[in-house]
Amino acid sequence: MTAEITIIIDDTHTVNIECFDTPIGNKYGAMLKSEIDSKGVMTDDGESFSKYLEKDQIQNIMLEAFDDINKYLKQDIIDIKKIYWDDAIWRNQLHTIFEKLNGEYDNPSKLMLVAPTKIKEAVRRVNWGVHLLEQYPFEKEWMMLWSKNPKECVDRIKFTDEDYECIEFEYKPWTVYLSYNEVGKDYRDIHEDNLPIEYARLKNNHYLGLDIEPNESMTGHVFAPEFKQWMIDNNIDPYNKQLGIGEFPVGKYSQNFDNKVLSHTSQITEILIND
Secondary structure, three states: OEEEEEEEEOEEEEEEEEOOOHHHHHHHHHHHHHHHHOOOEEEEEHHHHHOOOOHHHHHHHHHHHHHHHHHHOOOOOOOOOOOOOOHHHHHHHHHHHHHHEEEOOOOOHHHHHHHOHHHHHHHHHHHHHHHHHHOOOOOOOOOOOOOOOOOOOOEEOOOHHHHOOEEOEEEOOOOOOOOOOOOOHHHHHHOOOOOOOOOOOOOOOEEEOOOEEEEOOOOEEEHHHHHHHHHHHOOOOOHHHHHHHHEEEEEEEEEEHHHOOOOOOOOOEEEEEOO
């Protein structure tokens, strides 16, 4: 029997997910149950409902993070006098600063080992903000993103060969997909950001985590034609599932509300699992 998941938002709104009977669907349901049984619901509501923020709100949160980081390090690691919100090159440079401050997913920097929680959160907000600004304007929709605080975060599980076989290259409506579960950029990111193929922080998706994103209505191919051609020009097969750059479907979902009724202050108040 596949897992059935009920996510309750703001004590009122309900999302029902029926996990697929696939290696990914089954492992996701088991992982979610194990995490909730051992730690409880440790979602990051600020990030889960961040697509309800306006652009100026995102920028203000980032400015506060820049200030906290600079004050803690006692130097202007991020130059707040030279901010270019709409410039892709500046955002790439900011993301590079984040990668250096943060370290890798399983190999955090010294800063992330010793800094107080407020500073660790500020560093993560840099990455969070960069990716939101890259997507803006976006549809207002919920996500379910888990806390990245060390005592609350999920131990990732490396994909097996059978997991990679679950990758799909066509979007299906009313489907939830695994989110990117790395620190860095995958091939699609570096192509979109006009970065070189040998980008040092290239990280495709090779681990199962609990972060998921819904797709209500989008259909069509996962890869843009120009991305496919870019991969071919660099002698890389975009349909090699072992690369981890397609989409990993978790299950079908339904909800009893319009996304517009939620806000950036919404909260995931309960998660129920029937397996």
